Amino acid sequence: MxxxxxxxxxxxxxxxxxxxxxxxxxxxxxxxxxxxxxxxxxxxxxxxxxxxxxxxxxxxxxxxxxxxxxxxxxxxxxxxxxxxxxxxxxxxxxxxxxxxxxxxxxxxxxxxxxxxxxxxxxxxxxxxxxxxxxxxxxxxxxxxxxxxxxxxxxxxxxxxxxxxxxxxxxxxxxxxxxxxxxxxxxxxxxxxxxxxxxxxxxxxxxxxxxxxxxxxxxxxxxxxxxxxxxxxxxxxxxxxxxxxxxxxxxxxxxxxxxxxxxxxxxxxxxSSVENVQFEDDDYYYYVKAVPKLKVAAAQNKVKTITRADDLDSFTVETNEDDFEVDEIDMDFVKQNTSRQPVLSRQAVKVAEAENDYSYDDEYED
Amino acid sequence: MVNNSKIKLMTKLAIFEKRHRFDLQLGKYFKGDYIKFNLIKTVLCVTGGYILCLLLVGFYNIEYFIKEAITLDYKKYGIKILGIYAILLLIFCMISMITCNEVFVTSRKRLNKYYRKLKQLGEMYTDAENENKNIKDETANE
Structure with a gap:
């Protein structure tokens, strides 16, 4: 689902x-x-x-x-x-x-x-x-x-x-x-x-x-x-x-x-983009309204981080994918941490309701 | 200077006007008038459809009607035709009344929210005008 x-x-x-x-x-x-x-x-x-x-x-x-x-x-x-x-x-x-x-x-x-x-x-x-x-x-x-x-x-x-x-x-x-x-x-x-x-x-x-x-x-x-x-x-x-x-x-x-x-x-x-135009006393407005969408990401795997005093017994396996801390692209991390993970069915429904937000949600009972 | 909150409000109003033209047209009617207008349309459509059905049935039995034209019991057939017409009309008018009522009520709920936002926009304009007037008075006093 x-x-x-x-x-x-x-x-x-x-x-x-x-x-x-x-x-x-x-x-x-x-x-x-x-x-x-x-x-x-x-x-x-x-x-x-x-x-x-x-x-x-x-x-x-x-x-x-x-x-x-x-x-x-x-x-x-x-x-x-x-x-x-x-x-x-x-x-x-x-x-x-x-x-x-x-x-x-x-x-x-x-x-x-x-x-x-x-x-x-x-x-x-x-x-x-x-x-x-x-x-x-x-x-x-x-x-x-x-x-x-x-x-x-x-x-x-x-x-x-x-x-x-x-x-x-x-x-x-x-x-x-x-x-x-x-x-x-x-x-x-x-x-x-x-x-x-x-x-x-x-x-x-x-x-x-x-x-x-x-x-x-x-x-x-x-x-x-x-x-x-x-x-x-x-x-x-x-x-x-x-x-x-x-x-x-x-x-x-x-x-x-x-x-x-x-x-x-x-x-x-x-979900389609709306192009509307209107005016007031001072300006003509040509507005492109894009509905907000949140893409639900797959479930993240949770890794347990051990305490500092257990570090001696903790073995680290390295491979080609490992990289040093200063090599991480912080912009990429910020973009991805803003995504909401899909959790329980209740959270899915809430996320679904949020994703389905449209201007007409305000006009529907 | 561009007022962002005003633009957001006006954008939402413009999108509503684009998507719900039917609701805006419905806003010009009272409920009773809208239902009466649709009842008239229903009566006309049911009458037209019934006449076409009678034409189809009549053409099917045309040989019989021509043969028995003199001895036909027109009163009996007339009562039958009018009776079926009356029952059909009653059923369709009742359905039309119920559905038009529902459509009007749901449309009016959406329209009320639109009018509230329109009122907010009007208040924004009034506040802006008052602010300009105050500024002018202050500069005039100085």
């Missing part, structure tokens, strides 16, 4: 130095993965589903807010669905508008969760969703998981139509529309995912935010176990096929990612 804290502080320091570039790179990587997943998942229109277009859109999305990225992703999917029929596009867009009007407008901050959910569903990683987002996000992100699951369901139905897995004629508007709605309403897999994913996310978040020791660890371990049990039970009740091996692997992976992301999640909030 102390090692994780030390690692977290080092990553915080690194992020603080390069936060401007780190944010852009992370957003670019996320956008690229998203558009490539859309390309591999649907990718019906080769004009817009090329790798070049994905890279360009990812570059643009790296500098713009998540709402613009969501718009690009929906536009890409809509253009792909036009290749099947405009009925598919219309249903896709209308369902998204309904979801936004009822639910998604409250959780616009968690647009990344909404975009990541269908991608994880596509890769078979849906079992990790509650563990990752339950540990790292707030309960309101469950609405985004719900929305993402619904949109994925429609996309998979339309993909099935384009793959010729059905007897539906895409040129018959009413027949196609009825087929999509029937499949959507009768989709037990979608209901299973919605109930289990949203329920697990809320449960894990509820345990994680309790004020007792090891709340995070208990949340992630119990969440992984309950996640596996709940998915197996739900699949038996609703008669939906799931991969047990995939469930176990993704649950374990999700638990690890969720635990690590919960430890690092505050990095993205308040």
């Amino acid at each position: 102390a090692y994780l804290l030390e690692m977290r502080d080092k990553v915080k320091l690194l992020y603080q130095t390069y936060s401007m570039y780190a944010n852009v790179v992370l957003k670019f990587v996320f956008s690229l993965v998203l558009f490539l997943a859309i390309r591999s998942g649907i990718g019906l229109d080769t004009r817009v589903s090329s790798v070049g277009i994905c890279i360009v859109l990812a570059l643009v999305g790296a500098f713009l807010p998540v709402s613009v990225l969501t718009f690009f992703a929906l536009a890409l999917c809509s253009i792909d669905l036009l290749k099947i029929s405009y009925v598919c596009t219309a249903v896709f867009v209308i369902v998204y508008i309904i979801l936004w009007l009822f639910l998604l407008r409250h959780s616009s901050k968690y647009g990344y969760v909404f975009l990541a959910t269908p991608v994880l569903l596509l890769w078979g990683g849906q079992y990790a969703i509650p563990l990752i987002f339950g540990m790292a996000a707030s309960p309101i992100a469950a609405l985004c998981v719900l929305g993402g699951t619904v949109m994925y369901s429609i996309l998979s139905i339309c993909k099935g139509i384009s793959a010729g897995e059905t007897n539906v004629n895409p040129d018959e508007i009413l027949q196609l529309y009825r087929y999509i709605m029937n499949e959507f309403i009768a989709n037990k897999e979608m209901y299973m995912y919605i109930i289990v994913l949203v329920g697990m996310m809320l449960l894990i978040n509820a345990i994680r935010t309790r004020k007792f020791n090891f709340a995070g660890e208990i949340a992630v371990i119990s969440g992984a176990i309950v996640n596996i049990v709940l998915f197996i039970m739900a699949s038996m009740v609703l008669e939906v096929k799931i991969s047990i091996i995939g469930l176990i692997i993704w649950s374990v992976l999700g638990a690890i990612i969720g635990y690590v992301s919960a430890a690092f999640v505050k990095i993205l909030d308040y």
